[in-house]
Amino acid sequence: MSDAPELVAARDVHVTLGGSEILRGIDLSVRAGEVVSLLGANGSGKSTLVRALVGIVPLSRGSVDLFGTPLGPRLPWQRLGYVPQRVSAPSGMPSTAAEVVASGLLGGGRLRLPRGWRARTTEALDLVGLADRADDSIAELSGGQQQRVLIARALVRRPDLLVLDEPVAGVDKPSQEAFAATMTRLVDDGLTVLVVLHELGALAPLVERAVVLRHGRVVHDGAPPRASSTHAGATHQHLHPHEPADGDNPGPETGLADTLNPDLTAGHAPRTAS
Amino acid sequence: MTTVLSELPLMLTDPLMQRALLAALLVGVSAPVVGTYLVQRKLSLLGDGIGHVALTGVALGWLVGAATGVVPDDALAIPGAVVAAVLGAVAIEVVRERGRTSGDLALALLFYGGIAGGVLLIGLGGGSSGSLMQYLFGSISTVTPADLALTVVLSVVILLVGLGLRAALFSVSHDEEFARASGLPVRTLNVAVAVVAALTVTVSMRVVGLLLVSALMIVPVAVAQLVTRSFRRTMLVASVVGVAVCVLGLSFTYWNNVSPGAAIVVLAIATYLVVAVLRPLWVRRRPRVARDPHPDIPDDLELDLVPSGANRTTGGDSCSA
Numbered sequence A: 001m002s003d004a005p006e007l008v009a010a011r012d013v014h015v016t017l018g019g020s021e022i023l024r025g026i027d028l029s030v031r032a033g034e035v036v037s038l039l040g041a042n043g044s045g046k047s048t049l050v051r052a053l054v055g056i057v058p059l060s061r062g063s064v065d066l067f068g069t070p071l072g073p074r075l076p077w078q079r080l081g082y083v084p085q086r087v088s089a090p091s092g093m094p095s096t097a098a099e100v101v102a103s104g105l106l107g108g109g110r111l112r113l114p115r116g117w118r119a120r121t122t123e124a125l126d127l128v129g130l131a132d133r134a135d136d137s138i139a140e141l142s143g144g145q146q147q148r149v150l151i152a153r154a155l156v157r158r159p160d161l162l163v164l165d166e167p168v169a170g171v172d173k174p175s176q177e178a179f180a181a182t183m184t185r186l187v188d189d190g191l192t193v194l195v196v197l198h199e200l201g202a203l204a205p206l207v208e209r210a211v212v213l214r215h216g217r218v219v220h221d222g223a224p225p226r227a228s229s230t231h232a233g234a235t236h237q238h239l240h241p242h243e244p245a246d247g248d249n250p251g252p253e254t255g256l257a258d259t260l261n262p263d264l265t266a267g268h269a270p271r272t273a274s
Numbered sequence B: 001m002t003t004v005l006s007e008l009p010l011m012l013t014d015p016l017m018q019r020a021l022l023a024a025l026l027v028g029v030s031a032p033v034v035g036t037y038l039v040q041r042k043l044s045l046l047g048d049g050i051g052h053v054a055l056t057g058v059a060l061g062w063l064v065g066a067a068t069g070v071v072p073d074d075a076l077a078i079p080g081a082v083v084a085a086v087l088g089a090v091a092i093e094v095v096r097e098r099g100r101t102s103g104d105l106a107l108a109l110l111f112y113g114g115i116a117g118g119v120l121l122i123g124l125g126g127g128s129s130g131s132l133m134q135y136l137f138g139s140i141s142t143v144t145p146a147d148l149a150l151t152v153v154l155s156v157v158i159l160l161v162g163l164g165l166r167a168a169l170f171s172v173s174h175d176e177e178f179a180r181a182s183g184l185p186v187r188t189l190n191v192a193v194a195v196v197a198a199l200t201v202t203v204s205m206r207v208v209g210l211l212l213v214s215a216l217m218i219v220p221v222a223v224a225q226l227v228t229r230s231f232r233r234t235m236l237v238a239s240v241v242g243v244a245v246c247v248l249g250l251s252f253t254y255w256n257n258v259s260p261g262a263a264i265v266v267l268a269i270a271t272y273l274v275v276a277v278l279r280p281l282w283v284r285r286r287p288r289v290a291r292d293p294h295p296d297i298p299d300d301l302e303l304d305l306v307p308s309g310a311n312r313t314t315g316g317d318s319c320s321a
Helices: A046-053 A097-105 A117-127 A143-155 A173-188 B004-013 B015-040 B046-068 B077-098 B103-124 B129-137 B145-164 B166-174 B176-181 B186-208 B213-227 B231-255 B260-282 B310-314
Strands: A006-017 A020-031 A035-039 A061-066 A080-083 A161-165 A192-196 A209-214 A217-222
Touching: A006 A046, A020 A046, A020 A061, A020 A192, A020 A217, A035 A046, A046 A061, A046 A161, A046 A192, A080 A143, A080 B176, A097 A117, A097 A143, A097 B166, A097 B176, A117 A143, A143 A161, A143 A173, A173 A192, B004 B015, B004 B231, B015 B046, B015 B145, B015 B166, B015 B186, B015 B213, B015 B231, B015 B260, B046 B077, B046 B103, B046 B129, B046 B186, B046 B213, B077 B103, B077 B145, B077 B186, B103 B129, B145 B166, B145 B186, B166 B176, B166 B186, B166 B231, B176 B186, B186 B213, B186 B260, B213 B231, B213 B260, B231 B260
Parallel strands: A035 A192, A035 A209, A080 A161, A161 A192
Antiparallel strands: A006 A020, A006 A061, A209 A217
């Protein structure tokens, strides 16, 4: 694993937005073939970190290399697939699922759709189980289906690295299960994944490494932590911030705390032995 | 007896009307193409802002023309409008990208600054604000062969960018952050939309006038949106509507002494109303499935819920014992 090429190499990443320092010196490395989840409470900086990694948010200090190339026009953008958090308000302009997915074929020097875009679009929609809805307006799709369209838009370019931001937040159960099945298949085919999650949920079996953020810093990098003791198990679902467990490090600045208990004192060893 | 039919050949052979109709045709196709992107980016009023700035450009051109003794004294009005509109559009785009001032505030500043600057400059140039009327409300009868040539060239540029880069412009207009993360040159594309919008304003200026330019970009798109479900078709239908209202509205002014801009825009809005009323007739009615609008999302609340109705029949200890 450790000789696999480094697809994401972030060093000392600082991001300042609106005068406040959101990220304070993040180092992150993702190697080919890994499935890494980025965990943390709301407001811990997970979304900002992935948005900085894919070039949406400018860095105030530090550097990000993807595929061994610094962020910029020379990056092999076609190897990167990005799935943003779903915007719930649909744009006023009618557009079909196929049109939205096709826009994922552009970029990295390509301004026009390639030949055969239609077939590739259908193929990508098929991966998320929506091939029959290709010509429907996205406004007619459910929230979970809209999220799957965004995943298809990232997959249509056949990326080597997929970066997802809360792909299952607020998504209905069938869509969550379809998503987990799709991801399992793609990871088996060698896709590298960096995924922001509020909780491991249905993806727990896939995730082999977790990075936990608190207050814009990495506080854990290693085996996926289990949820705090107030919850039953690793696959337990929850969608709202909880009260911190006793003795846990509460988040004084945001008032929100995550429920993950990385073993900060015992080092970053996998917890399977205990 | 003169009927519309007997006068039609007369209208079509009138060289002045031929030029005017050709200009109207080009404007009718290209304005909705650009308007589709503006509506998608929620910048429907951008065309108005640019139009007001273009007025200052017209006056500036007039002032320069008067000072340098160019004949006729409005020969530099249109070049002045092109320059001012492009600069204004790029300025709006910069303000929008920086996000320092809210978009509508920036537009408001342009509206007032553009109008006031135009009236002020035209006064200094020795004209009256009456001289601006033909630019404000359109004056198709003054389309010279040179104007027409400029209209053709600019329309070709607008259509080349608007249609040729459709997929890329769709991507930035639909989801700018995703476009950035996919490696598209987002800033260049945004500036391209702004410049093309500015060119559209100056091209349409002669036909509908600066005050109504934006209507020609936006109203056909509003009509199309009522009946379409894809972006491509919205753009196509909008262009068809744009051509129809431009040509029909302009023909109307051949027999009636009214402003072409007003005729075209009133016709476009009437089309919108008719389509909105008739829409239920030809939009495919979706089968109404009784479905729960709440997504089936797992929560971690453990509630002692007894199925409603069940507690009454089976009894149990839930009631006071």
